[in-house]
Amino acid sequence: MKDPKLLETLKVYKGRDDVPEDFDSFWNQALAKMTELPEYKLEERDFNIPNVVCYELTFKGTRNGLVYSRMILPKTDQKVPVISIFMAIWDVVGIGLIC
Numbered sequence: 001m002k003d004p005k006l007l008e009t010l011k012v013y014k015g016r017d018d019v020p021e022d023f024d025s026f027w028n029q030a031l032a033k034m035t036e037l038p039e040y041k042l043e044e045r046d047f048n049i050p051n052v053v054c055y056e057l058t059f060k061g062t063r064n065g066l067v068y069s070r071m072i073l074p075k076t077d078q079k080v081p082v083i084s085i086f087m088a089i090w091d092v093v094g095i096g097l098i099c
Helices: 005-012 023-033 089-093
Strands: 040-045 052-060 066-074
Touching: none
Parallel strands: none
Antiparallel strands: 040 052, 052 066
């Protein structure tokens, strides 16, 4: 990791806005509308990173928006900690892209 302070920043990051009072109600209604998983495509890719398996995942999100992500998993059967990073977060917390 190029910036060791990044992990500490992400541990306390709570988003750029306060959670609205009706958030739980909104979220429960949104989940109730999802009766099945959307169609998705998971394709293994070679990103030239040793000791990991890489994938590209795409699916249709809400309002038919295309969601694109990359998933990088260690080549192991052991349980290991993971970090989920949403790329739009970089501009919000002002830390810039590090990888």
